[in-house]
Amino acid sequence: MSNRIYIYKRYERFWHWSQALLIITMMITGFEVHGSYLLLGFKKAVQLHTLAAWTLLTLWAFTIFWQFTTGEWRQYLPSLKNVGAMIKYYTVGIFTNAPHPFKKTVSQKHNPLQRLAYLALLAFISPLIWGSGLFYLFYGDWARLGIDKSLSLEVIASLHVLGAYMITAFFFIHVYLTTTGHTVFAHIKAMITGWEEEDDHHQPQAAKSR
């Protein structure tokens, strides 16, 4: 039988799912504001988008606090070690039923590719979206702040939309990769319950005995 490890703590799961909800809300409302479609009406879309943004900022304030007090922030430190093995697994191994080269533990819950991806998200896409988004949100105060001559709404909005496209692409890849556990829903289940079931598959002996 498989072993179970408690990998995602309660706050982490709460953070993940509420953030997921907020980001999905912002994707749907954001692209409506961008004019891609008409769903809620422009006004409601703007209102909901703004509300979700402030809520997510608040959530992040708590999460940053949590990351540092628990030391969990170390999970996002990048490492180039075994990146090649991960790439090889996703491009070849996964199709040949090769064992997963990375074993999740409580102290290392992200594989090296994941670490790189999350770091890119944090260091690049996130500042792009939040930076442009806050300028966008406070457009009405540009004149008062004396920046109305040096900024253009068109540039700010375009940067924000660029960031939005990136995170949307990230979202779809992220959702697809949740299906790459030992069963299709294993990762999602772990993110809901907190418990990761270790697959026998990881143990080379078990694999051979099949």
Next chain:
Amino acid sequence: MNFIKYTLATIAALALIAPAQANNAPENPKPSPKLLKSTADHSKFKELQQTFNSGPEVTKVCLSCHTEAAKQVHMTKHWTWEYRNPETNQLLGKKHVINNFCTSTASNYGFCATCHIGYGTENQHFDLTSETNVDCLVCHDQTGKYKKPSGFFGSPVAKDTEFPPGSGKIVKGINLAEIAQKIGKTRRQNCGGCHYNGGGGDGVKHGDLDSTLDNPDKDLDVHMSADGGNFTCATCHKTDGHQVPGSRYAPTAMDKGSPEIRGKHGHDNPSTCQSCHGQAPHKKEAKLNTHTAKVACQTCHIPAFARGDVPTKMSWDWSTAGKRDKDGKPLVIKNEEGHTTYIGTKGDFVYGENVRPEYLWFNGTVKYTLADDKIDKANEPIFINKFEGSPDDGKSMIWPVKVFKGKQPYDVENKTLTTNHLAGADDSAYWTNLDWPKALHAGAASVGKTFSGKYDFIETRGMWPITHMVAPKDKAVPCQECHTRADDGRLKSITGVYIPGRDTKGWLDLLGGLMIAGAIGGGLLHGVVRIATRRKEK
């Protein structure tokens, strides 16, 4: 101990509440029905208890107390029908402009002077210095009985009069003494008598002014409805020494002032929205205040014009005028609603109701095509008046306008719009004889010009600011009617401003689309290969 504390606290609390309760008694008790707003009951004045045979006789009596009133009126456009725009140096006013409705007042005074605030306005050379010719009653009548019939050069008729002479038709005389005795503050009907009926009928000209404003519901006009602000016209167009603020010759396109405070006169024009509402009027939805730098209030708050069930004219084609019916009379064609769509004396009309305005950048400068201005058929349509503005001049806002389409005669050789003699019993008036050359000769002569003899019709456009009939806030234009990529977006043609939801860069959406398609496609492909290879194993 505690008991004493509570007792003391209760006494202290009562001491505080008691005077407050006394203060709750209304400071200003509702005026009793007998309280007259005016300090004078004009029916008690002996001077007004007489039979008046003409308007000037009444004015003479008015001026015996209101000694300076006529001099004040002399300084208004209502009296002079003339306005020199300091910005463009153009000489405007009803006396001078040519429009694309009945085209011009010159040589049609018998008819047009019905709306002049003076008596005996025979022609454009009427005596500007006459005090007794100032018409006090037309603006101050409270009875609704005061009339200045067509054909009488702006004078009322005091005795039953046959008009036109020999026609057997009788114009009823009105009792000027009764009207004079009941005089009062200007009501909306006084203003409306002329301003509702511009262009020859109710709602015809402006589109945002018609008789439905006499008693509008809240949806039609949030300020003027009885259950709304119950404003009269003069609440916003607050006069000072008979000077009426708010002008379409020189409108205030942008007002960056603060709201007016009693006793302070911060505003040149107290009829702007901002003079009451200020620069950040949206309290609950502050985001909307980010619009006020570039978008006129009217653009969102007046979703359509001619909203009150009275249609407005959208076009007038003089070139088709002249047809007669079987009996030789000018042909008349009416639509199902009873509105004339064709009349032999005037041509074809198109009406509109609930019309969405057109939008443009407007800086307050209106440039007219006047009688002396050269026009060229190649530049059709000719703008009778053009609202100027641009996104970058720092003075423009996005404004709603009614664009009125006309097709009217012009002098092919002189290359000018013509002054047309339309009304009158003589044999050159177009409405009597349907003969353009005669009407154009007579019209030109009336302003000291010569008609070349060659005429044709030319397309013209007139612009009217849409600023009245403000809807309640829940009936304002929904955001997505401007913030949209749709071809029928209200601000589709507005340039020089980035409008979220309307504007995007093609390359950005292409790049983004490729990223998303790549993410989804990559996942799908990867998944399909996973499924395929898994089957192979089994």
